[in-house]
Amino acid sequence: MKIKRRHFLYGGAAVIGAGVFGVVGMDWHEASRAVALTTKAGEASFATWLKIAADGSITLFSPHIDFGQGSQTALAQMLADELDADWSHVSVEQAPADPAFANVALGKGFLKSTSSHPELIDMLPASLMGLLARGLNLQITGGSTAIRFTGQFSARVVGAAARQALLETAAGRLGVPIAELSAANSVISHAKSGKSLTYGALAEDAAARTLNLDVKLKERKDYKLIGKPIDRMDIPSKVDGRAQYGIDFHLPEMRVATVMAAPVRGGKLVSVDPAPAMAIKGVERVINLDDAVVVVATGYWAALKGVRALQPKFSDGGHGTLTSASIYDAQAALIKSGKPDNTGGSGDVGAALGAKDVKVLEADYRVPFLHQAMMEPFALTGHYKDGRLDVWGGTQDPLSAHAAIAKAADLNWDNVTFHTMIMGGGFGRRFPPYSQILEQIAKVAKQVDYPVKIIWSREEDVKQGAYRPQCAAHLKAALGADGKIKAWQTDYAQFTDAEAEALFIYNVPATARHHHKYISNQVDAYWRSVNNTQHGFWNESFIDELAAAAGQDPYQFRRAHLKPGSRHVAVLDEVAKRASWGTPLPKGMGRGIAIVESFGTIVAEVVEASLKPDGTPQVHKVYAVVDCGTTVNPKNGEAQVIGGINMGLSAALGEAITLTGGAVDQNSFTDYPILKMADAPAVDAHFIESDAPVGGLGEPGLPPVGPALANALFSITGKRVRSLPILTQAG
Amino acid sequence: MPIETRVNGKAVSINAEPDTPLLWVLREELQLTGTKFGCGIAACGACSVHIDGTVMRSCSVAVSEVAGKSITTIEGLGNEKAPHPLQTAWIAHQVPQCGYCQSGQLMAAAALLTTSPHPTDAQIDAAMTNICRCGTYTRIREAIHAVSEQGQTAGEAA
Numbered sequence: 001m002k003i004k005r006r007h008f009l010y011g012g013a014a015v016i017g018a019g020v021f022g023v024v025g026m027d028w029h030e031a032s033r034a035v036a037l038t039t040k041a042g043e044a045s046f047a048t049w050l051k052i053a054a055d056g057s058i059t060l061f062s063p064h065i066d067f068g069q070g071s072q073t074a075l076a077q078m079l080a081d082e083l084d085a086d087w088s089h090v091s092v093e094q095a096p097a098d099p100a101f102a103n104v105a106l107g108k109g110f111l112k113s114t115s116s117h118p119e120l121i122d123m124l125p126a127s128l129m130g131l132l133a134r135g136l137n138l139q140i141t142g143g144s145t146a147i148r149f150t151g152q153f154s155a156r157v158v159g160a161a162a163r164q165a166l167l168e169t170a171a172g173r174l175g176v177p178i179a180e181l182s183a184a185n186s187v188i189s190h191a192k193s194g195k196s197l198t199y200g201a202l203a204e205d206a207a208a209r210t211l212n213l214d215v216k217l218k219e220r221k222d223y224k225l226i227g228k229p230i231d232r233m234d235i236p237s238k239v240d241g242r243a244q245y246g247i248d249f250h251l252p253e254m255r256v257a258t259v260m261a262a263p264v265r266g267g268k269l270v271s272v273d274p275a276p277a278m279a280i281k282g283v284e285r286v287i288n289l290d291d292a293v294v295v296v297a298t299g300y301w302a303a304l305k306g307v308r309a310l311q312p313k314f315s316d317g318g319h320g321t322l323t324s325a326s327i328y329d330a331q332a333a334l335i336k337s338g339k340p341d342n343t344g345g346s347g348d349v350g351a352a353l354g355a356k357d358v359k360v361l362e363a364d365y366r367v368p369f370l371h372q373a374m375m376e377p378f379a380l381t382g383h384y385k386d387g388r389l390d391v392w393g394g395t396q397d398p399l400s401a402h403a404a405i406a407k408a409a410d411l412n413w414d415n416v417t418f419h420t421m422i423m424g425g426g427f428g429r430r431f432p433p434y435s436q437i438l439e440q441i442a443k444v445a446k447q448v449d450y451p452v453k454i455i456w457s458r459e460e461d462v463k464q465g466a467y468r469p470q471c472a473a474h475l476k477a478a479l480g481a482d483g484k485i486k487a488w489q490t491d492y493a494q495f496t497d498a499e500a501e502a503l504f505i506y507n508v509p510a511t512a513r514h515h516h517k518y519i520s521n522q523v524d525a526y527w528r529s530v531n532n533t534q535h536g537f538w539n540e541s542f543i544d545e546l547a548a549a550a551g552q553d554p555y556q557f558r559r560a561h562l563k564p565g566s567r568h569v570a571v572l573d574e575v576a577k578r579a580s581w582g583t584p585l586p587k588g589m590g591r592g593i594a595i596v597e598s599f600g601t602i603v604a605e606v607v608e609a610s611l612k613p614d615g616t617p618q619v620h621k622v623y624a625v626v627d628c629g630t631t632v633n634p635k636n637g638e639a640q641v642i643g644g645i646n647m648g649l650s651a652a653l654g655e656a657i658t659l660t661g662g663a664v665d666q667n668s669f670t671d672y673p674i675l676k677m678a679d680a681p682a683v684d685a686h687f688i689e690s691d692a693p694v695g696g697l698g699e700p701g702l703p704p705v706g707p708a709l710a711n712a713l714f715s716i717t718g719k720r721v722r723s724l725p726i727l728t729q730a731g
Numbered sequence: 732m733p734i735e736t737r738v739n740g741k742a743v744s745i746n747a748e749p750d751t752p753l754l755w756v757l758r759e760e761l762q763l764t765g766t767k768f769g770c771g772i773a774a775c776g777a778c779s780v781h782i783d784g785t786v787m788r789s790c791s792v793a794v795s796e797v798a799g800k801s802i803t804t805i806e807g808l809g810n811e812k813a814p815h816p817l818q819t820a821w822i823a824h825q826v827p828q829c830g831y832c833q834s835g836q837l838m839a840a841a842a843l844l845t846t847s848p849h850p851t852d853a854q855i856d857a858a859m860t861n862i863c864r865c866g867t868y869t870r871i872r873e874a875i876h877a878v879s880e881q882g883q884t885a886g887e888a889a
Contacts, residue, residue: 068828068865231825238830239818241765241805245831248764256759281748300768301748301755375769375777375831375864424767424831425864458770635825639870643828646866669774669862678856680868 034100038093044207046162048100049154050079052207056186056200058085060155061095063102064146065396066234067423069698070636071146073232077632078151081225082159082218085199086186092233097398097418147632148600148694160215165206170197173205220630220689227689229635234422246393246421247379251451254381255284258303258455259440260310261292261464264662266317266521269293277306286310287444292436294444300455307457319521319662324470327659328366331472331493331518340514342497345489347510352487358478361549365475365538366723369657370468370527371672376424377461378437381453382445388415391441394423400432408442427647428526434466462672463664467657468527469494470520471534475542477508483550485561490538491516494531495524501531504539505568505597506561521662528647529699532598536703537652537710537724540594544711545720554711555581555593567627567690571595571604575625578684579606586610589620592711594704601628601695605645605704607681609712616727617713619649619681622705627688628695634687637697641685644701650675652706654727734798738763739807749795754778756794757804765805765834769862776861779835780804786842805834808841816881817841820874828865835861840875849879 034048038061042054051059060079066072072092080090095101163183170188171178174195182189186199220227237243262268272293274286282302287294291314295306353360380393389409395401395418402418409416423430432438441454456464473492480486487510490502495518502513527533547557555576562568572595576582585591588610595604606623622645631637654673658665666672685701710721733744738761747756752771757763757780766789769777773788780789781803809815817840820826827833836859843850843858850858855872863871 068830070828231822234830235822235825235827236811238827238833239821239837240808240810240814241763241834242811243830244764245767247768248758250762250764299751299755299759301751304771373864375775375829375862376767377769423829425829427864455768458772458775639825639828639867642869643866646868647864650866668770668772670772674775674862674864675866676862677859677868677872680866683869 037096044203046207047158047211050158050162052199052203054200056089056198058090060092062092063095067426070232074147074632075151075155077225077230079155079159081223082156083163084183094420097402097420148696152694156217157213160217161211161213164212164215165209166199166202169202169206226632230633245376245424247376249381249392254451254453255296256300256303256453257294257296258307258457259292259294259460260307262314264316264319266319267314270313270315272310272312276309280306287447289443316662322662323660324658327470327520328472334493334516334518335474335491341517342515345512349487349489349510349512352510353478357481358486360478362476363542363722365473367471367534369470370651370655371465371657372427372429372527373674374425374427374429377458378456380437380441381451382441383451384445389445390417392419392421394421396426396430397432401438404432404438405442408439409446427528434523434525458668462666462668466523466525469524473538475538477546479546479550483552485546493518495519498531501535529598529702532703536596537706540707541710567602571602571625571627575604575606575623579623590712590715592708594708596703598700598703599696601700603700603704605708607708607712621682624685627690628697629690629692630694631687638685640697641701642683645683645705646675646680648702648705652709652724652726654725656725734794736797737801745794747794751794752790753792753794753797754789763804763806767831767834776835777832779838786839816878820878824870824874826867826870826874828867832861832863836871
């Protein structure tokens with residue numbers, strides 16, 4: 001399309017106040033670049049995030065990456081529904097890693113979710129939000145944000161606004177009032193005259209109009225695509241080997257490299273004799289980085305043999321005595337000190353705990369470091385040529401990845417291009433701040449005059465991870481003679497404050513949250529559902545302990561501490577009903593229940609388990625009930641909940657990263673076991689539709705399952721699981 | 732000396748160090764990138780292929796061992812125009828999430844149906860030991876049962 005300066009000034013002005021995607025506050029130069037990156041002749045751009053071609057094809061540019069969570073298809077459903085588009089002509093492309101595509105809606109969503117006055121965020125000038133988003137390089141995929149923020153605040157609004165512009169254009173061409181027109185399946189019809197115009201025919205003129213983003217969105221009863229189990233667009237290419245992941249990228253003359261970093265995080269490379277690697281056929285270079293050695297070869301196998309032949313000397317950064325046990329000891333000491341770094345809660349916990357007529361319960365909980373174990377190890381290809389660096393591969397935030405590469409390569413932003421490819425999983429591991437491979441590819445690519453792909457071995461992936469933190473917690477509660485909890489205090493040690501996750505859903509008159517900041521040599525990283533894994537585990541285990549102490553049924557006890565008529569009660573009641581809670585089970589089997597709210601979604605789960613002859617748990621069935629407000633795609637939503645349950649069970653049963661001498665003990669899937677088919681339970685996943693704001697789905701299915709399993713085991717054995725994983729530390 | 736083999740029905744002459752795992756020959760020399768690298772120690776199954784009809788983890792098979800043998804990769808199992816019934820079922824049941832392990836899952840499932848056209852859950856548990864971190868096991872099981880019930884076990888390229 002022809003770019004008109006005036007068009008974007010109008011577009012920009014119109015968008016202010018709505019905060020749609022990244023277009024706000026964008027100058028003409030930036031908007032022109034955005035359109036040039038995404039459109040060609042015969043294609044019309046709407047707010048940079050949607051294009052409609054003359055042939056009627058409709059493309060949404062997604063700021064979120066789809067690594068299997070299905071958000072790109074769901075975002076397209078939301079946009080196409082408001083647009084009244086013909087679904088068969090809709091497709092999604094990854095938005096370029098360009099500041100013009102920073103995600104304003106995401107920034108707004110985060111601010112709203114972390115603010116005690118979310119309504120004030122809506123009053124922020126949209127232009128300011130746009131600047132913020134671009135300044136922070138916001139193009140994140142994580143935090144279950146795609147649908148609840150981008151989808152709600154942007155995709156639907158752009159779809160509805162574009163529909164309005166198409167209607168206005170059609171009204172002008174046909175010389176009839178808008179009110180006499182109707183839109184469906186990418187066609188605008190005038191019933192009286194029988195005339196109609198396609199979106200493709202209207203697009204170029206419509207795109208030149210001022211977009212009115214103060215539009216009314218559809219009501220639930222009018223949805224045509226939202227809420228439908230539509231097939232995901234990316235699946236066909238993932239069943240026949242066509243899908244190209246970052247690790248699959250290939251260029252002529254490309255070499256392959258692999259890495260060995262200091263086994264103790266924080267250590268540096270002291271010295272290495274390259275000769276043993278260079279003696280291996282196919283090895284071409286040994287490159288020393290600050291904390292790692294890299295072997296470049298004609299292929300991965302030669303590179304791996306090369307790196308294994310080396311005997312590099314690394315320092316330990318002063319962390320050489322750290323062990324998993326010493327971390328727990330240090331965390332317990334912090335908690336015992338009684339001097340938290342951050343506090344929260346309400347009411348007088350001290351008085352309630354000291355009251356005469358209460359029973360005080362205390363318990364210590366411990367959870368280990370967890371590894372994301374994405375199936376595709378880190379792999380990026382870099383090509384440095386004529387002062388420019390191109391990098392291909394996957395990341396959970398292309399804009400930040402771009403920035404990290406530019407910094408490590410000491411290049412200007414404009415001399416770096418990040419080409420986002422699909423990823424074999426992420427689960428939090430691929431966030432740029434702790435994706436060491438970004439710096440590695442930048443530095444290695446600059447030292448060679450051919451394209452180079454770095455592939456991490458699985459051993460490197462396991463040992464150099466960015467783990468869910470190892471944490472200790474001490475819980476204390478006062479149980480009244482009436483069977484009600486009078487006070488609850490959680491002391492926990494980890495790096496992050498975890499304010500939102502530590503607060504729980506129950507009505508207790510006095511609560512206290514004591515965060516003890518613990519710093520080790522490990523980075524404080526994200527793992528699917530972030531801090532909700534550990535806080536969900538001890539909150540939902542400890543309330544089970546209180547129920548047992550009160551002599552009450554765990555379901556009824558939870559119910560008695562939830563607001564009558566609330567969404568939480570509805571979810572809990574539904575899962576109890578579906579799981580036939582309270583009915584007899586075959587001998588040796590037990591049930592456990594848990595409920596956790598995370599990322600705006602409430603999930604309750606019941607686990608049915610027994611013990612195998614060797615005494616280890618067998619999970620037979622999991623019932624899950626989910627209230628995420630609106631389920632945009634139920635088929636995909638179910639997949640996310642089941643996947644989260646399997647990952648949560650895997651972690652609770654067998655996963656742990658441990659440290660000895662500051663270095664990680666585990667090596668691969670042999671000693672970091674992932675749940676397999678034989679241990680994956682049947683899952684009954686059910687969704688409750690409500691008018692609540694749309695919640696996330698990529699993560700919330702996970703947190704309840706660990707405590708529900710621990711509670712089921714308690715019902716069988718009478719022994720409480722207070723330390724994970726169950727297989728190595730129970731009892 | 733080149734190693735002579737057949738890959739997806741075509742004669743292939745491979746020039747690689749004899750100890751190179753078949754996985755890396757497929758991926759880097761033949762550009763058949765549908766077969767994935769997951770662990771390199773035969774623990775995850777992402778690299779599963781068929782060698783003379785038997786499912787094997789190609790990261791742990793030296794290329795010298797496949798001389799004179801017939802190899803089928805995911806690209807040879809079926810394609811968009813002529814899919815294997817399992818590939819059709821994988822789409823119908825919306826199995827893949829990130830999709831990275833699914834080539835291996837499909838190769839393992841295809842081998843299972845060749846030996847046991849109507850597998851029980853226990854047979855599926857025993858045969859399907861590939862890791863899926865996204866946790867798609869439930870739908871993999873459903874898709875295998877669906878194909879089994881249709882009685883379809885298409886032949887594959889030899």
